[in-house]
Amino acid sequence: MNLSEAFATGGETAVIGMGIVFGVLIILLIVLQLFKVIFYKDPAKANKAQTAVSEKVVAPDPVGITTEPDKEEDDEQLIAVITAAIAASLNTSTYNLNIKSIRRVSPGRPAWNRAGLNETINNRF
């Protein structure tokens, strides 16, 4: 095989080959997009629909609120824990602190969790 033949044969095979590889994977891409349509419900949309319904149901009945207190209690515990953690790291008492608001910063992954994951990944190299 001389040089021009090599380029001709090689180029032709490469184009056909890349074409088939892309073709097969594009078909799989379309199938996976169908998966999303068929099997996946967007939780944001689903939630909206649900809250709309629950509001309608709950509104006339003031005693029907059952989930709210639980959630508040959880939040109170979380606030207590965060306050204690800040107090400990500042070397002071929780009485000297006045927590005004707590906001989650993105990404939603805590720093120690991230550090742990990084360590695991780097160990396996």
Place this chain on the structure above:
Amino acid sequence: MLESFVNFFGNTGVAALLSVDPVDAVKTIIMLVIACVLLYLAIVKKYEPLLLLPIAFGMLLTNLPMLKDSSAIMMHAEWFTVDHPDIAKIVSNGGLLDLLYLGVKLGIYPPLIFVGIGCMTDFGPLIANPKSILLGAAAQFGVFFTFVGALVISALVPAIAWGVKEAASIGIIGGADGPTAIYVTKSLAPELLPAIAIAAYSYMALIPIIQPPFMKLLTTKKARAVVMDQLRPVSQTEKIIFPIVVTIIVALIIPDAVTLVGCLMLGNLMKESGVCKRLVDTAQNALMNIVTIFLGVTVGATATAGNFLSVGTLGIVALGLVAFIFSTCGGLILGDIMYVLTKGKVNPLIGSAGVSAVPMAARVSQTVGQKENPSNFLLMHAMGPNVAGVIGSAVAAGVFLAMFS
């Protein structure tokens, strides 16, 4: 007494080494040294030791000095490089490694390894972000680029005579997938098997060194710091249907890829269905380990001086590196294109994970991304192209087998 001693001496390895042509004796010694260097890389440097150690020891075993036609010869590599190996002769006269090598020659081991890989693979990230499957396709670019490169080198260098079959086997190194490379090479160019297997596995171990410079070269600082949206949750139903659908689609288009893809999906279905826990446990541990030992030792054992000590081997080592680099670049360039088209929602670094070396390439994407943006977590996003790359390189293998076998 003296006579039996002389007889005994005549059968020793020392006598065998002295009896052959000095050039061959030197070649034998060189091969033993290479085997020992590879053992050093496996044991001390820990380059893919689970594979490199059996391969290197297989190489050692096959190159031990033996008298011609001795019954102690474990492997007759020359019996397998002919077009139609005489199976009856191999079964009746072969040594241990000859018999085990039938598993490679008949294409049994690589698919069995794929069953185990399927059991360990989670296609969830791919199902959640289907577009990443294209990166798995783009990262096969190195396979075809190297195919052309091998043909060109063969045309330019008189000492190398590679046809399309050899070029295809060398190109498939760019798939960064050991079992796939072995599966293609044993069918198309069995005499190149040891060089190709060793190159493929060595470069896979070197991915954390090979990829990062090109990842930095082909992406901008801003693009590397992109934080991608969280993946959507994927239901069990989707994970169960996926392997079945993929097997059928691949079979409809490229039947030659079904042996590999089908076995991969069999393992994956066993895992995702959750109803064959015992089988999954065996496939991903015991079965895979047993097959890896057989595969490693016998592939190493094909590396006789005649097969291995040639200019071609140097060419394969060089082209293997080219294949890895261009596959990485193919994925990265499509990653860049997706970054532009999605207006900065895709981090192009996940493109390099499209070379299939699972999960090493995905970890490299993660590490490089984190250097730019310490709070970024790309690993799961990179797993999508990574597992797509396994399917992609199996399809590329199927293309070569369909065209040239």
